[in-house]
Ligand code: SF4
């Protein structure tokens with residue numbers, strides 16, 4: 044068995060025989076230099092594995108004893124952590140995949156190709172995680188296939204469900220050439236490559252639909268939600284914020300590729316991501332401010348309470364601060380740290396907005412409090428860890444990063 | 453064939469009536485806009501569908517309706533409970549009222565909306581408004597996503613949290629009994645007539661008559677006449693509805709908001725796909741770039 048810490052760059056690169064000697068030895072040197080940090084990451088992986096194992100036990104408990112025993116969900120809180128954090132907040136974090144796939148294959152910005160594989164892999168794992176989250180959350184998990192045959196075209200959830208099924212298939216297709224490359228199935232890989240533009244285009248279309256529809260889900264519940272977050276603009280806000288979160292996660296993935304896998308991403312790409320995020324954040328800011336002022340609400344209109352504080356945090360921590368960091372990154376040396384920080388704040392801000400929309404805003408209407416149970420947290424943490432471990436596992440075995448290098452060369 | 457004079461007059465009158473009806477319908481449609489087009493099972497003639505009138509002034513809090521409901525459906529939950537739950541599809545809440553010695557007793561259960569949010573939300577179509585009036589639930593379809601619980605403006609649907617594979621629980625207006633020509637168990641059991649079963653338009657008349665007969669006593673509002681687009685259950689009271697815990701839901705049927713979105717989805721899909729295809733072609737002309 045391979046040592047758990049050995050990076051794929053070493054083995055799969057040579058296994059493919061595609062890496063020229065010079066860059067190979069260069070890479071070996073790099074690997075030597077980051078080996079200590081990889082070794083240090085060993086216990087982290089182990090710990091994550093333990094969390095996954097514990098989460099599996101917890102999920103088993105939920106499957107045997109039911110939602111009531113395992114969660115703190117109630118008639119007052121029919122949707123909790125698994126639905127809101129695992130699906131409504133989780134899916135925008137995976138939006139980077141459609142953004143970069145469309146940018147590279149539809150808009151033909153092939154310079155970003157080196158980011159496409161990590162992004163698509165992360166997206167694929169993200170969607171599988173969301174589906175897993177849904178699976179433990181619904182009361183009749185064995186009927187999860189029902190929407191495929193029982194159609195209800197007025198239901199926003201039905202539309203989201205179909206888009207997610209189809210888009211997960213698209214992601215699998217988009218990623219398949221990497222697996223084919225590893226397996227040496229050149230022909231299969233070429234066939235997919237031949238149709239990659241329409242595939243990426245279909246994927247982007249599905250994403251525009253369901254990213255916005257995740258917001259439309261809540262349009263049916265106006266009387267249940269706080270006006271701070273209930274707005275007819277929910278679909279627009281959800282779509283714009285998903286692109287922001289997607290770009291932010293791409294920047295974080297680029298950072299991980301460098302720091303964890305020793306595969307630095309070209310400065311032009313990181314700068315491009317930062318430019319893109321700046322533009323989208325400006326748009327997002329305009330949409331949020333416009334929505335609040337047109338409806339005569341907004342954090343500045345409410346007294347300081349939990350709602351006001353959280354809305355301020357969304358605005359300042361999630362939009363204004365990252366914008367400031369990005370602008371600072373543009374004029375300073377060593378801007379990459381600033382960009383990564385901006386990305387982290389952006390992602391956190393979008394996450395917070397989703398939690399507020401799905402949970403905080405329903406506080407008034409609920410007659411009971413809701414604090415997620417230990418099992419809910421554990422299962423959630425297990426899914427996040429499983430996603431990270433899966434990404435790591437694939438990254439160390441499949442040609443995730445080399446491809447772009449070759450294309451760019 | 454010659455047509456006699458009176459008949460011709462009748463014919464002309466009928467024509468006029470038709471004309472007036474058509475004009476009225478057109479005006480109503482123009483006035484309601486999208487509302488007229490949305491969210492209604494084609495076969496539901498709301499006025500003729502079955503409905504219920506609850507006169508809160510007449511309820512003495514005996515909970516006969518709750519007992520009858522639980523017996524009808526085979527549940528064993530505590531009938532005294534103030535809240536709905538998986539085994540209590542209707543509950544009677546005791547509400548203390550300012551400036552009155554007597555408390556009020558308020559029945560809650562599914563309102564059987566004319567344009568039910570739960571049915572539009574349901575991902576698999578497990579909930580459905582029938583032409584007879586009840587909003588019924590097909591337990592065999594339900595996946596347990598609980599979107600119906602989020603969507604219901606009155607927060608009615610409950611979940612069997614104590615079950616491993618729980619189902620949604622809510623009043624079904626005794627749809628089986630209605631189909632068999634009987635009235636629901638609760639209205640049959642009500643000793644005071646506080647819960648009255650009948651055709652919706654007749655009950656609306658009845659309610660209006662009661663409000664008019666004692667204008668000083670009754671709050672001049674029929675809850676359910678227009679709330680959330682109208683419901684099959686109607687309520688009248690002598691204490692403001694807000695004080696009794698009735699939700700403020702507005703008159704717009706909530707499904708109208710999601711339907712407006714769902715109607716746009718195909719156009720958005722085609723538009724985005726078209727834009728992407730155009731971009732692909734245009735970008736192709738410039739050759740590859742970073
Ligand atoms: S009251 Fe709620 S559960 Fe009953 S029909 Fe209306 S939306 Fe559905």
Ligand code: SF4
Pocket residue numbers: 573574575576577578579593594595596597598599600601620
């Ligand atoms: S919980 Fe069941 S009835 Fe309610 S929306 Fe989901 S599938 Fe439909």
